[in-house]
Amino acid sequence: MSELEQYIGAYFEGITENEIATVASLFQLEQLKKGDFYLKEGKSCDKLSFISSGILRIYKTLDDKEVTQWISTQGYFVTDLASLIFRSPARWSIYSLTDTTLYTINRTDYNLLHTIVPRWAEIEKLFLAKCFVTLEERVFSHLSLSAEERYNLFFEQNRELFNQIPLQYLASMLGMTPETFSRIRKKSLR
Amino acid sequence: MSELEQYIGAYFEGITENEIATVASLFQLEQLKKGDFYLKEGKSCDKLSFISSGILRIYKTLDDKEVTQWISTQGYFVTDLASLIFRSPARWSIYSLTDTTLYTINRTDYNLLHTIVPRWAEIEKLFLAKCFVTLEERVFSHLSLSAEERYNLFFEQNRELFNQIPLQYLASMLGMTPETFSRIRKKSLR
DNA sequence: TAAATTTCTTGATTTTTGTCAAGTGCAAAC
DNA sequence: GTTTGCACTTGACAAAAATCAAGAAATTTA
CATH class of the missing domain: 2.60.120.10 (Jelly Rolls)
Structure with missing residues (x-):
């Protein structure tokens, strides 16, 4: 098959x-x-x-x-x-x-x-x-979660994407700027 | 019918x-x-x-x-x-x-x-x-619009709802607090 | 490999939005 | 009609997120 x-x-x-x-x-x-x-x-x-x-x-x-x-x-x-x-x-x-x-x-x-x-x-x-x-x-996540919470949720479920494509696209997809994404990322790497 | x-x-x-x-x-x-x-x-x-x-x-x-x-x-x-x-x-x-x-x-x-x-x-x-x-x-509106823009878009399309139900529910549905909703509303009434 | 381009990070600052608390208005219930 | 709850508003402040600008890091191209 x-x-x-x-x-x-x-x-x-x-x-x-x-x-x-x-x-x-x-x-x-x-x-x-x-x-x-x-x-x-x-x-x-x-x-x-x-x-x-x-x-x-x-x-x-x-x-x-x-x-x-x-x-x-x-x-x-x-x-x-x-x-x-x-x-x-x-x-x-x-x-x-x-x-x-x-x-x-x-x-x-x-x-x-x-x-x-x-x-x-x-x-x-x-x-x-x-x-x-x-x-x-996905709509609900925008009604109930902060940018950081959306980041973490998505990261848990899609780790592998984070080293395959420009992160700015993930930022946009999650409804935040690349700068905000970068700062949240820095936090969660520690 | x-x-x-x-x-x-x-x-x-x-x-x-x-x-x-x-x-x-x-x-x-x-x-x-x-x-x-x-x-x-x-x-x-x-x-x-x-x-x-x-x-x-x-x-x-x-x-x-x-x-x-x-x-x-x-x-x-x-x-x-x-x-x-x-x-x-x-x-x-x-x-x-x-x-x-x-x-x-x-x-x-x-x-x-x-x-x-x-x-x-x-x-x-x-x-x-x-x-x-x-x-x-709807997802796209959360990726691309501010709270105020979401308010205005929804208001244009659903005016009649605004005097029929508690506005706090519309606020929540649009992804903002009642206070933010109230302030945007005040602005757009002028 | 070096240069060029793109992506990412960081800091300073502004804007937006949320939080907390008090007060007003209104409508339902007594 | 007074009281009791909600719903809404407003102000002061805090937090979150955006913006702007510069520079570092990574990747692509030559």
Whole structure:
């Protein structure tokens, strides 16, 4: 069983082995060099990808600054969901912070999945529900935690990221400036 | 066509009139007096409701404070999604800030919907995707906006709430203290 | 390897937001 | 209608976080 198949099995609860193989066959290998764009804000995002290896940064450019919405790593799916599903202009730019290997399905094949895998919509619904709950928790962290508490929580769960990418992006993703991030980091290293 | 049916039609894109009627018939009228609980943290949430009238507050109690995650009003659906779908203990308490009229479907019937309405899972997937995108925007507001900017944005879109419920709950929902909220409010009234 | 670029750190300072405490206004309850 | 609670406001102050600027460290490029 390929890596992709294993992940599909893990992500989409209750999917059968046959279904996994069928789904996996619709994904194409896609390679990004460090610095390549996966998606640019305003374009249409007509694909969904699974990250086999590498790190992507999802961000938006405002007048005076860039805001990093999320850092996506091995094992995550990546897309602009609103653009993929509702065909709205992409809200995010996405580019690679390292050389990256993706498995990508285009919108056409993605939309066929429910005809190939009867339970697909149900499976995807469960997947989306999980994503929704994760985001609820993330909102809650901004309502209830200080910058330092958000740092510590994220650090516990994502230590490995801290020596792989520029920390300024993690700072932005956690809703603080690089300077604040640096000071909290110094404190927590002692 | 009843109010509930109209809203179902609006929420779940592409659903047919017959399907709407079938779905609507599974919802039961539920009345809450001001101050009644819809759900308590830690319990199982085995229902999903549509708010016909009234206002609900969704919050969590921490050691030292209560944090309001969301204020739900007419036209919204309300539940603890993780608890409804994955049967985990409810993360939120939900109670009514005013007398409230709901249309409620229990988990058993909810889980039958896909057998009654063939496209249900697909419809629900689209609905969840919309919810996800809304939460993405909410996270982004915390990464990119100041307390004052979040206040103004929310005020523009939800003026009517500001004279219907205690403002401290809106403050909490926007991630600031009642005092900060009050000062911003004073400024923006001038 | 050296130069250039980017990232990170640090200090000084300002701004924003939170905390604490007192007081006002209002509405529900008696 | 007086009392009792809330909810809200306000002021003084403290803490958290942002900003600005300079320089150090690390990484990339030549």
